Amino acid sequence: MSLASTAPKAPGPSRGEPPRRAASKPRRSGLDRLGPLPWIAPAVLLILLVVLWPVYEMVHTSFLRISSSGFVRGSAGLDKYRKLFAESDLGHVLVSTVIWTVTVVGLTMVLSLALAQLFNQQFPGRRLTRWALIAPWAASVLMTAIGFKWMLNQTAGVLNTAMTDLGLISGPQDWLGKPSTAWPWMMFVAVFVSLPFTTYTLLAGLQTVPGEVYEAARVDGASTWQTYRKITLPLLRPAFLVGVVINLINVFNSFPIIWGMTQGGPSSATATTTVFMYQLKDTDIGESAAMSVVNFALVVVMVLAFLKASRWKEDES
Template identity: 65%
Template sequence: MSEESAALAPSPAAPPRPAAAKAVRASAAGGRNSLARLGPLPWIGPCIALILLVVVWPVVEMVLTSTHKISGLGIDFGFNGIGRYQKLFSDPRLGTVMLWTLVWTVLVVGFTMVISLALAQLYNQNFPGRKYTRWALIIPWAASVIVTSIGFRWMLDEVAGVLNRLMLDLHLIHSAQNWTGDAAHSKPWLILVAVFVSLPFTTYTLLAGLQTVPGEVYEAARVDGATTWQTYLKITLPLLRPSFLVALVINLINVFNSFPVIWGMTQGGPNTDTSTSTVFMFILGQTDVGESAAMSVVNFAVVIAMVLLFLKVSRWNEES
């Protein structure tokens, strides 16, 4: 290479000075330390923001609304303190509503758990067509609850209902019955429909728990001479307890808060005879939004108590 070409060639970059390199490393380390101080916040931050937006904020608004006198038309007459709570607890209908809510929740959850446990045991066995029967069980879960409720209401209709037509043809009744016209007739049907729409989730939850039980445990029980009933009581039920508790608590919350079944079939009537606390809350909101919000606060407190009970039971289950 000539001297002229060598002169035109770019000279190699000078190595960075030690002080500059040290400053760059310190800056990078400082950025990493700042990010490390945040911990998991950048990842869970959006979730926290979503919870604040869709859970905490509505709860705060609900509590604030319960301290105001607001008409059914939305006219705010100002701060009323605990006046809406006093009106709610002096309402003669509240005692009947809360008693029916308790009966409704206990019966629906109780029947659902017992029937779902039997169905889960059935679906855990090998038999022809098991796949199709499992698919069929999903139908009440996949269909809209309000659509299912309205379908049952029309089936029970006094004039056009298929149930009356069938029972008349079989001479089981002498005249058409209004199955949803009074509380005595409608309450059993409400419980039946609520159990019907609750079975799929509960059954699949228990079925998942059954399929986690190792087959070796049953084999060891047979070798030890345990009977089928002893195996079920001493092995299956204890190992199924985590799934059973999850299904139980979620059903309690869902059934307690259930609105579509009752509203779709009876709208809480006649009067408020078939209204649970959730339906009663909606009915109150048509005339007094503040009292409805007070009922919402009471319902929210009950749900929180259920959640705390679930956490306590879960901790007991883990310790066991």
């Protein structure tokens, strides 16, 4: 008898039983084939409707000739951009915007860094002062601007009344009627409403610094200034960059403060590019749209230039 005849045979289907098929993978339903798309679709749709569509309409409108009543009269080509760059007020508005943005963001970051350092220490009433700092952030920016406008009113403002009673000024001053005094007050209000967010951003960054790092620095004999410069500031850099970028965008596009206090006047003497854009809509909607496109481009270039200068990508890698 051969070995082949004695070897056990693999069990097979009995006579009359259909052959078994190999187990097949379960079929994926239609939703499974789409992967994560159903979950991210609402966010993508929201971005398309809220961000990309308005940008498209803004650019498209800047090439149209639109009547004062809102009817499209045909294509204007680049005429609206030529008209915009021929505006006599555009030059000083651009300069004012740069000064406004740099000054407000710079003061905000310096003061917020000092406040964050203070709130990171233990002292009586720390919780109360932290809550109090939220007030300018919780209130409406336009409401805050109008409140300061009433305080600075020439005839009934509390500032003129108090300073006159104290003998600091000889008579009521029109603080918002002259650019030389209106700009500093608007910058003060802008810093005032920007401090809470920036301070809490930097405070969150400070509280992520491990205490063991400071202990090691003290053991190595590092002074307070060396510890702050070599440890605190480098570790705080990500939070600092976030604060700067968000403040650059917010301050550059700031509209409620300036419009609520001076409406950019007299003429466009206290206007930034955002307020100037709004002023142009009363005379030419297409030119106003062209100013919007220029504003959008300036914001993108400004933020990209700052991120490049701060080497954001190198820090992330």
